[in-house]
Amino acid sequence: MAPQRRGAPKVPEGSGAAERRRQSSTKKDRVQQEALRRRLKTAVLGACAALGVLLVWSHMGGDDGVTEALAHRSEVLLGRFIEVPCSEDYDSHRRFEGCTPRKCGRGVSDMVITGEEAARVRSIAEKGLSLGGSDGGASILDLHSGALSVGKHFVNLYRYFGDKIQTVFSEEDFQLYRDVRQKVQLAIAEAFGISASSLHLTKPTFFSRINSTQAQTAHDEYWHAHVDKVTYGSFDYTSLLYLSNYLEDFGGGRFVFMEEGANKTVEPRAGRVSFFTSGSENLHRVEKVLWGTRYAITIAFTCNPDHGIADPAFTVKKGSLGALPGPGSLQPSGSVPGAPLPPEYSLDRPAHTPGALGLGPGQPGDVASTPAPGAALAKGDQQPLLQPSLDHAWSRLPAREECGCRSAVRASPSIIPPGFVQDTATQQGAQPGFEAGRASSSLSTALQGVSHLQLALHLDHSAQVPLASENILMPDQNATPIVLLPIIAVMSLHHDLCLVLSWTGS
Numbered sequence: 001m002a003p004q005r006r007g008a009p010k011v012p013e014g015s016g017a018a019e020r021r022r023q024s025s026t027k028k029d030r031v032q033q034e035a036l037r038r039r040l041k042t043a044v045l046g047a048c049a050a051l052g053v054l055l056v057w058s059h060m061g062g063d064d065g066v067t068e069a070l071a072h073r074s075e076v077l078l079g080r081f082i083e084v085p086c087s088e089d090y091d092s093h094r095r096f097e098g099c100t101p102r103k104c105g106r107g108v109s110d111m112v113i114t115g116e117e118a119a120r121v122r123s124i125a126e127k128g129l130s131l132g133g134s135d136g137g138a139s140i141l142d143l144h145s146g147a148l149s150v151g152k153h154f155v156n157l158y159r160y161f162g163d164k165i166q167t168v169f170s171e172e173d174f175q176l177y178r179d180v181r182q183k184v185q186l187a188i189a190e191a192f193g194i195s196a197s198s199l200h201l202t203k204p205t206f207f208s209r210i211n212s213t214q215a216q217t218a219h220d221e222y223w224h225a226h227v228d229k230v231t232y233g234s235f236d237y238t239s240l241l242y243l244s245n246y247l248e249d250f251g252g253g254r255f256v257f258m259e260e261g262a263n264k265t266v267e268p269r270a271g272r273v274s275f276f277t278s279g280s281e282n283l284h285r286v287e288k289v290l291w292g293t294r295y296a297i298t299i300a301f302t303c304n305p306d307h308g309i310a311d312p313a314f315t316v317k318k319g320s321l322g323a324l325p326g327p328g329s330l331q332p333s334g335s336v337p338g339a340p341l342p343p344e345y346s347l348d349r350p351a352h353t354p355g356a357l358g359l360g361p362g363q364p365g366d367v368a369s370t371p372a373p374g375a376a377l378a379k380g381d382q383q384p385l386l387q388p389s390l391d392h393a394w395s396r397l398p399a400r401e402e403c404g405c406r407s408a409v410r411a412s413p414s415i416i417p418p419g420f421v422q423d424t425a426t427q428q429g430a431q432p433g434f435e436a437g438r439a440s441s442s443l444s445t446a447l448q449g450v451s452h453l454q455l456a457l458h459l460d461h462s463a464q465v466p467l468a469s470e471n472i473l474m475p476d477q478n479a480t481p482i483v484l485l486p487i488i489a490v491m492s493l494h495h496d497l498c499l500v501l502s503w504t505g506s
């Protein structure tokens, strides 16, 4: 029997029209109920599916794999250390026994730096980064070289602001920076059972400020998985001092050690120090920051004293800060902190090595101390060119705009060792994509005595890769410089390559 709707009009028995109406209304009811049942079923199934996704998502940490917290934000860690087998990455570099990692791993501690110290260090970062800032989501400030993100570029804040930088930073700021570096160095040495004095601070060591603004250039793409030893070369031990709190100051932005099985996350916490050996045993990435602002410092150490850098010093010397290049001659008169930066100081650098903050080896420091060849140099920066023969070769290089690439290489045979382009391209084992590799080659002995060398690769007219000064080893002033060239292999194979050099003497 068909269910009778409550309150349905009574119809006389035997009435054909009434019977048809009754049947039709019963049918309608059935259709409606069926639709309702279907909707309910869909809703229940949808809710179950959403719940399932949520469960899986939370288990995976909303990430690209199963994730476990190595350091949870609410924990206060005395010290947690996990040993992992060392990769072979260190074998291709000079070993320094007692320092180069034999014991590899990662550690986290909330006891190395006090909350008060972290807050003061953060205010240094805030002050410095407020002078500039990337148009995209990731800005850096390197107090060693002065590199500061501005718009889509980096500038040298010491050159730009000159003495006025003393109104921004104080001697106490620099002292604190040194103390913090020292404490982190001691913690790393203790965890890995090495002597702290065998560790040398290396570049780039820099502040980072990350927010959720969309990336504008490759420098803003901090989230790519990378190996610090590959990205930065000189790193043996990497450390991070976090200056803000996950889920309080920002969302997303966890540090992830990438592993088969389960990724391990470090949830940033102000004052938390995370450190690890820099080889591929510690492949890692930073999750995209979803909201808020994340501050941190990357502090890196090398075992190779030749790759060591000094702490930044606040001593005023010839109108500039101590140990910094140039006498501040790029400082525009009347500039004040926060003033817009003139375009000539904005040196574009296509990133050629994927990595944290899109920075290749030594990039922040390099930009600051080694302007790209062809970039406008202020008067005080120009030093007399040495070596007439090289001078001559230089003059024969086509102008940057009309660089004929291979023809430019041919135009300077005394500079480019025979087969150089070929060698570097083939040695890299070209792979598709932006594969940065290194090949070493001696420049002509004509470069002996040269104290400062700037190089850039021009690829197919469109891309320019200024080379980091770190890639140019000058053992001493009288030795032939050894040039370690990062080559974008696939480009060097498929596009014309043009090497442009400029140099200055001591």
Ligand SMILES: O=C(O)CCC(=O)C(=O)O
Residues within 6 Å of the ligand: 208, 228, 240, 254, 255, 284, 285, 286, 296, 298, 356
């Ligand atoms: O900020 C972080 O947590 C990591 C940064 C990083 O991986 C790097 O600087 O190499």
Ligand SMILES: [Fe+2]
Residues within 6 Å of the ligand: 226, 227, 228, 238, 284, 356
């Ligand atoms: Fe890194």
